[in-house]
Amino acid sequence: MASQLNMLGLAADIVTCTREITGQLQKSGLTEPTFDVASSRELWESPNLDLKAAKTKLVEASSTLLTLVNGPMAFHRNWFGSHYDLVAFQAMLEFKVLDNIPATGSIDLHTLAAKVQLDQDKLRRILRLLGTHRYINEPERDFFEHTVLSEILLRDELLKAQGGLQLNDMHKASALASEYLKEKPFFDRPFSLLVQWVRESGISNGTLVDVGGGSGHIALGLAKESPTWNFIVQDLHDNMFAESSKSAAKDLSSRVSFQRHDFFTAQSPAAGISAYLLRQCLHNWSDEDSVKIIKTFIPALEASPETALLINEGIMPNRGDVALHEERMFRQMDLAMFVTTNAKQRTEEDWRALVANADRRLKVTRILRDKGTMGVIEVHLDLTRYVPDVDVHANGINGTNGNGNQTNLLAGEQI
Numbered sequence: 001m002a003s004q005l006n007m008l009g010l011a012a013d014i015v016t017c018t019r020e021i022t023g024q025l026q027k028s029g030l031t032e033p034t035f036d037v038a039s040s041r042e043l044w045e046s047p048n049l050d051l052k053a054a055k056t057k058l059v060e061a062s063s064t065l066l067t068l069v070n071g072p073m074a075f076h077r078n079w080f081g082s083h084y085d086l087v088a089f090q091a092m093l094e095f096k097v098l099d100n101i102p103a104t105g106s107i108d109l110h111t112l113a114a115k116v117q118l119d120q121d122k123l124r125r126i127l128r129l130l131g132t133h134r135y136i137n138e139p140e141r142d143f144f145e146h147t148v149l150s151e152i153l154l155r156d157e158l159l160k161a162q163g164g165l166q167l168n169d170m171h172k173a174s175a176l177a178s179e180y181l182k183e184k185p186f187f188d189r190p191f192s193l194l195v196q197w198v199r200e201s202g203i204s205n206g207t208l209v210d211v212g213g214g215s216g217h218i219a220l221g222l223a224k225e226s227p228t229w230n231f232i233v234q235d236l237h238d239n240m241f242a243e244s245s246k247s248a249a250k251d252l253s254s255r256v257s258f259q260r261h262d263f264f265t266a267q268s269p270a271a272g273i274s275a276y277l278l279r280q281c282l283h284n285w286s287d288e289d290s291v292k293i294i295k296t297f298i299p300a301l302e303a304s305p306e307t308a309l310l311i312n313e314g315i316m317p318n319r320g321d322v323a324l325h326e327e328r329m330f331r332q333m334d335l336a337m338f339v340t341t342n343a344k345q346r347t348e349e350d351w352r353a354l355v356a357n358a359d360r361r362l363k364v365t366r367i368l369r370d371k372g373t374m375g376v377i378e379v380h381l382d383l384t385r386y387v388p389d390v391d392v393h394a395n396g397i398n399g400t401n402g403n404g405n406q407t408n409l410l411a412g413e414q415i
């Protein structure tokens with residue numbers, strides 16, 4: 001953070017940090033970067049430079065100074081126009097323009113337009129917009145070349161793929177987000193399904209374990225709505241929780257505690273747990289990993305079959321359940337999950353199959369559902385559904401037999 005929010009104070013921070021950075025580069029015998037493709041890259045890439053603090057402070061101070069100097073009108077104008085930059089960049093990717101500009105040297109507009117099959121005038125306008133960001137250089141009229149910013153996409157296929165994902169699926173989905181909000185203005189709707197579950201459980205002094213509960217915002221919110229319940233937030237690290245519980249009212253924080261827990265390891269049986277909650281923890285994991293996560297609850301549910309497992313996730317709507325544009329958002333998210341983590345936005349059927357694949361004794365007893373989108377899937381372990389033909393613990397926490405096949409259902413049982 002800049003130490004002084006006045007222009008000269010910020011400028012002084014900028015000078016100090018820039019001196020520190022250039023000083024360290026000189027001391028290490030390294031040169032400063034430029035926008036040229038032949039630029040040195042040590043400032044950005046060298047693991048031996050300890051410049052993180054100075055760079056962070058410099059970026060913060062310089063962007064604050066720019067915002068202050070430009071003022072509210074310019075700030076909004078820049079903001080309102082930023083999607084045109086993305087349009088230009090999207091066209092670069094879609095028409096493989098960057099790939100057709102040589103790694104070194106320039107190409108004339110006429111040749112480039114012919115190669116990528118774009119109208120010359122439109123291509124020129126797009127390239128010149130990108131030029132204002134120093135993304136592309138025009139060394140002489142109608143000749144274009146890479147700068148150090150664009151040239152990286154010739155080499156880094158992963159970065160290019162990320163750009164494609166963001167500019168196609170994510171960008172389109174973002175454009176529809178406010179329409180979605182108009183129809184569903186209450187962010188806490190999925191949260192209110194959980195409040196409904198707690199109220200309808202009929203349990204007066206329950207305990208809910210929020211597995212992968214992160215900052216504990218759901219547990220703290222539920223604690224507010226359910227004054228006689230206690231909550232345990234489990235996550236890999238307590239830093240997010242420590243931060244949010246600091247600012248919570250004492251009555252709430254005294255009823256919400258934290259446990260470090262990896263949700264790929266078995267939940268130890270514990271007395272008095274009314275429900276385990278998995279909220280937004282499965283949608284970005286593959287079926288295989290999600291099954292592993294669900295299996296971790298088996299030992300605890302075997303010891304206490306009345307305990308519920310609640311899965312609070314998006315449920316992909318069926319055709320016709322919601323408006324097409326809303327369905328498209330889900331389908332884009334579905335592909336985003338596929339591309340990024342080999343996961344998926346699951347339909348009700350998918351969720352039921354996932355639960356059954358984790359252990360055939362797991363039974364979906366109820367689904368509380370927001371029309372078409374979010375849901376709370378309540379699952380119980382039904383010990384009567386199982387004919388034990390092998391020792392279920394022979395394979396650790398899984399509910400399969402020694403061959404990895406699911407063990408028998410009672411005759412006539414349905415998933």
Ligand SMILES: C[S@@+](CC[C@H](N)C(=O)[O-])C[C@H]1O[C@@H](n2cnc3c(N)ncnc32)[C@H](O)[C@@H]1O
Binds near residue numbers: 218234261263279
């Ligand atoms: C998408 S967030 C969901 C957070 C919260 N449940 C909610 O609904 O807002 C996923 C959470 O899972 C946690 N997480 C990721 N891997 C984990 C693991 N192996 N064990 C426990 N928690 C994990 C992350 O730290 C994060 O808090």
